[in-house]
Amino acid sequence: MVPVQKHGIVEAARLSVAPMMDWTDSLCRRVHRLLSRRALLYTEMVTAPALVFGDRAKLLDFDAVEHPLALQLGGSDPGQLAEAARIGADWGYDEINLNVGCPSDRVQSGCFGAVLMTRPELVAECVAAMIAASPVEVTVKCRIGVDDQIPEEVLPAFIARMREAGVRRLAIHARKAWLQGLSPRENREIPPLDYALVQRMKQAFPGLHLSINGGIASLDTVREQLRVMDGVMVGRAAYHQPWDMLGQADLLWDETPPFADPLDAAAALRELVEAHLAAGGRLHQVTRHMLGLFHGRPGARGWRRQLSEGASRARTPAEALAVYDAALAEVAAPAA
Known part of the structure; x- marks a missing residue:
């Protein structure tokens, strides 16, 4: 055994x-x-x-x-x-x-x-x-x-x-x-x-x-x-x-998960994004693994769009973080 x-x-x-x-x-x-x-x-x-x-x-x-x-x-x-x-x-x-x-x-x-x-x-x-x-x-x-x-x-x-x-x-x-x-x-x-x-x-x-x-x-x-x-x-x-x-x-x-919902997880993932950018990485290299984080939830399409389209336009770490924050805003916004 x-x-x-x-x-x-x-x-x-x-x-x-x-x-x-x-x-x-x-x-x-x-x-x-x-x-x-x-x-x-x-x-x-x-x-x-x-x-x-x-x-x-x-x-x-x-x-x-x-x-x-x-x-x-x-x-x-x-x-x-x-x-x-x-x-x-x-x-x-x-x-x-x-x-x-x-x-x-x-x-x-x-x-x-x-x-x-x-x-x-x-x-x-x-x-x-x-x-x-x-x-x-x-x-x-x-x-x-x-x-x-x-x-x-x-x-x-x-x-x-x-x-x-x-x-x-x-x-x-x-x-x-x-x-x-x-x-x-x-x-x-x-x-x-x-x-x-x-x-x-x-x-x-x-x-x-x-x-x-x-x-x-x-x-x-x-x-x-x-x-x-x-x-x-x-x-x-x-x-x-x-x-x-x-x-x-x-x-x-039988252990408590790290986060209660995907929005909390996405906020925590911002630190990973920031560290990757600071090390000289590109935004899409990390965010491509997060596109489905809000699958089936309000704001999921906006989250994916911001990260997919914005990642190609971002030229500096600051611009890249702004893209990530815009994607967060898509899923943080209250449902209409």
Whole structure:
């Protein structure tokens, strides 16, 4: 049985925000961390060769406030992945995750991501090497299968092989990936979700910590899934509707959320905006992660418009802060 520490990484995995390319950068994670003190956050995927041979600081640097934080790696060479895992652990990440779920063409050509669902023995070799090299936990994010595989056969065999290799925690995207015929975006939407299969995996592997991922778009659905699963990983909904998914998420740990409403959160986020501008950053680099903060609420359209249009016009930090304040005024104004 996996030990659960009240304030440890395993407990944080009760709710996590999925690694999402071009989205979950450090600024995004700082926005999400302000909304939830407890949720586990993930980096964008970093390939093992890029980390071993490239600019590590550029790829790995993060702010201490982002903890608990996991680094997701992509690759299929056990030696490179072991070295990358060691580097990530030394850099201060709380978890190292192997991507066995991304269906993009670039990932397939590099023999990593979802295509590795067809090579469980290689994945097992990779994670065993990573576990041997890393002082922090190594986990796996996978699909239920790819292409013509039969998920009911492939998924339990894959999980069993990961368990034999030493993995104790997995996040399972409850869709197949069609590597031939569907784009990465279509692979996030078209293959049907099979929550029941993933839930059966929890029954079949009670000693593993299993999180379910895919299409989960409300905190109520998170609670429903947690009746069966150990954890829930949310993706696009957390990005496009950050308040709805994360603003009250700390209640899952019986803790008081940081803010009572999104307006309070937006006022607090102004400090992040100001600090980013003072460091030479551009307004849109941080506010693009906040556009959905007021999703479905009065003033949401004005908030998005001010930040989207104003960010391109702002030339100085003062002008940029004025844009942010104008956006705040849109949602602070009483309803007509």
